[in-house]
Amino acid sequence: MMDQREREIESAELSIWFFCGVLMLAYGVVLVMTGITEFNHPPPNEVLLPWLESLHPTLWWGVLLTIFGGFYTVRFRPGRV
Amino acid sequence: MQFLAALLLTNQQLTRLAPVDVLILVLYFALVVFIGFYAKGKANTSEDFFLAGREMTAWIAGLSFVSANLGSLELMGWAGAAYQYGILATHWYWIGAIPAMLFLGIVMMPFYYISKTHSVPGYLHLRFGEAARGLSAISFAFMTILMSGVNMFAMAVVMQTVLGWNITFSIWVGAGTVALYVMLGGLRSAIINEVLQFVLIWAGAAMIPILGLIEAGGWTNLKAQIAANVGRSDYTHLWSTVGHFSDNPMGVHWTGIVFGLGFVISFGYWTTDFLVVQRVLSAHNLRAAKMAPVIGAAFKMAVPLIVILPGLLALAVLKNPDGSIMHLVPESAAAAGQHTYNQVLPLMLIRYCGPGLLGLGITALIAGFMSGMAGNVSAFSTVWTYDIYGAFINKRASDKHYVAMGRWSTVIGMLVSIGTAYLVMNAASIMDYVQALFSFFIAPLFGTVILGMLWKRATHWGGFLGLLAGTMSSIGMFVWVYRTPAALRYIAMSADAKPMAENLYRALWSWIICVAVTVVVSLMTKPVPTEQLSGLVYGVTPIPHDGSTTIWQKPIFWATVVIVVFFILNLIFW
Numbered sequence: 142m143m144d145q146r147e148r149e150i151e152s153a154e155l156s157i158w159f160f161c162g163v164l165m166l167a168y169g170v171v172l173v174m175t176g177i178t179e180f181n182h183p184p185p186n187e188v189l190l191p192w193l194e195s196l197h198p199t200l201w202w203g204v205l206l207t208i209f210g211g212f213y214t215v216r217f218r219p220g221r222v
Numbered sequence: 223m224q225f226l227a228a229l230l231l232t233n234q235q236l237t238r239l240a241p242v243d244v245l246i247l248v249l250y251f252a253l254v255v256f257i258g259f260y261a262k263g264k265a266n267t268s269e270d271f272f273l274a275g276r277e278m279t280a281w282i283a284g285l286s287f288v289s290a291n292l293g294s295l296e297l298m299g300w301a302g303a304a305y306q307y308g309i310l311a312t313h314w315y316w317i318g319a320i321p322a323m324l325f326l327g328i329v330m331m332p333f334y335y336i337s338k339t340h341s342v343p344g345y346l347h348l349r350f351g352e353a354a355r356g357l358s359a360i361s362f363a364f365m366t367i368l369m370s371g372v373n374m375f376a377m378a379v380v381m382q383t384v385l386g387w388n389i390t391f392s393i394w395v396g397a398g399t400v401a402l403y404v405m406l407g408g409l410r411s412a413i414i415n416e417v418l419q420f421v422l423i424w425a426g427a428a429m430i431p432i433l434g435l436i437e438a439g440g441w442t443n444l445k446a447q448i449a450a451n452v453g454r455s456d457y458t459h460l461w462s463t464v465g466h467f468s469d470n471p472m473g474v475h476w477t478g479i480v481f482g483l484g485f486v487i488s489f490g491y492w493t494t495d496f497l498v499v500q501r502v503l504s505a506h507n508l509r510a511a512k513m514a515p516v517i518g519a520a521f522k523m524a525v526p527l528i529v530i531l532p533g534l535l536a537l538a539v540l541k542n543p544d545g546s547i548m549h550l551v552p553e554s555a556a557a558a559g560q561h562t563y564n565q566v567l568p569l570m571l572i573r574y575c576g577p578g579l580l581g582l583g584i585t586a587l588i589a590g591f592m593s594g595m596a597g598n599v600s601a602f603s604t605v606w607t608y609d610i611y612g613a614f615i616n617k618r619a620s621d622k623h624y625v626a627m628g629r630w631s632t633v634i635g636m637l638v639s640i641g642t643a644y645l646v647m648n649a650a651s652i653m654d655y656v657q658a659l660f661s662f663f664i665a666p667l668f669g670t671v672i673l674g675m676l677w678k679r680a681t682h683w684g685g686f687l688g689l690l691a692g693t694m695s696s697i698g699m700f701v702w703v704y705r706t707p708a709a710l711r712y713i714a715m716s717a718d719a720k721p722m723a724e725n726l727y728r729a730l731w732s733w734i735i736c737v738a739v740t741v742v743v744s745l746m747t748k749p750v751p752t753e754q755l756s757g758l759v760y761g762v763t764p765i766p767h768d769g770s771t772t773i774w775q776k777p778i779f780w781a782t783v784v785i786v787v788f789f790i791l792n793l794i795f796w
Binding site: 154155157160161163164165167168171172173176179183184185186187190192193194198199203206 | 242245249250257260289418425433522573574576578579
């Protein structure tokens, strides 16, 4: 659905998608690191809900955001046409 | 809204942020300010500043279009409404949005776009003359600046309730940041932040429905648990319970939903409110301008997942510390220690999200509030500069002067909004009036614009007097019901109607009055010469081809896909 003109606009200087990618990548990395530390120190809400603790939502959501953010950061990095 | 006053009174801090949550929040603010400075270099002409250079792609304009309406006040309010009224609240996202968004893209956008207007009041000027433009511009500018103040105060109260932050701190930090990035980068800056906010809201809120459905054991089990907890089964049906006012928790009838909400309110808001239409006007060509609302509609259909579903899940899974079901209460009945309907989204966020995820959710809420302020203040700045200052005060200034006026009006608009926020803090009932005031203008405006676009016989006097009569009748009905609540039975045509029905039927009547007056006055006055209507009215305007070559590029194809999915979803949740 994206034509050449749209690609040129979106790759011009800093794309909006690049901003989205960078922010999600940064959040993903922060969440992955937080999720890893929570293996030994589960947060209070997960202590109250034991089924939640075994799902490690912070870690997996962080992984997803890292992949999503990483893809958009690379795909729309400055200077790439 | 009364709920903010109730939040102030309860004054309970729900949670506190861990250092990792603060880091997430700081990263967001840093990026937002950077975007403001980055966009400043691209906002040199008035076209750049007020319409982002008209170079946005369909995806960006479409996401910005839907995001401008996805403020946090709305997210929290409709999640609370879903807890209170059940799945009926979804109507405000589906029939109350999708058909109108598609109509804007396919039918109305060509006229807005090829007339090269800068604003909706600007279109009224071209079609109906200065009087209609003046009435529309002044009412819109007044309302947007008040709404920005309401958003600001709402953010401050939510932050105080959820995190214990000082209200003045929240107001000034939020307002200062928004003023900075809109003043620097204009609409481009606002649009970039709106797209960012859209992504952020999904990243921050999607965990609630995912984890909630896991806890509830799927949709079928959730329905059974809600029926058991509430004691009635009509909380999970969209249409089967609206045959009579008394058969559903909301006290509405299908005619109000279909004609009042689905036609007048929805079409009025999505096709004539300049706050949202401005985003689409920034598109880089006609095809992008037509596609943007279609893309927005597709995403809008998914929003109930992160707004309505959390409200429904709360009915099943939200529990007190002793394990009993937690019952949220109306704002008017909230006592110390009790939580209200409108706290349902933060409560669900706190239930499922530990440090990190909680920061992401809170950042998404703050981004939503700031985006709401930015949307209002950027639309205000455009309408003030083009349709009030440039039209009535200083008609012949240079382009550079208008850009400077746009920046100054952004700052002054923000200061007035801050004043409004403090005014609301001292008299919370003002917010009810602000919300109602906004609805006074939208329904009649839709009547005026749609007749202007589709009926070449509509005249300048017809348009102006129709708009005036519709607005005055809406105010009259509001005052009538406010002073005599029993009058609701006449406006909604049923003794069983509840307050929610009033908005729907008031909008419907005011639209009918606007259209009737416009038609009668137009037929009694001299027609506008056809050559003056070219580019403005259906039938006398050759619509240029939008440039699509394959079926995959055609906006009408994707609009058909969206409307089919819309019908399927309504049937599934019938």
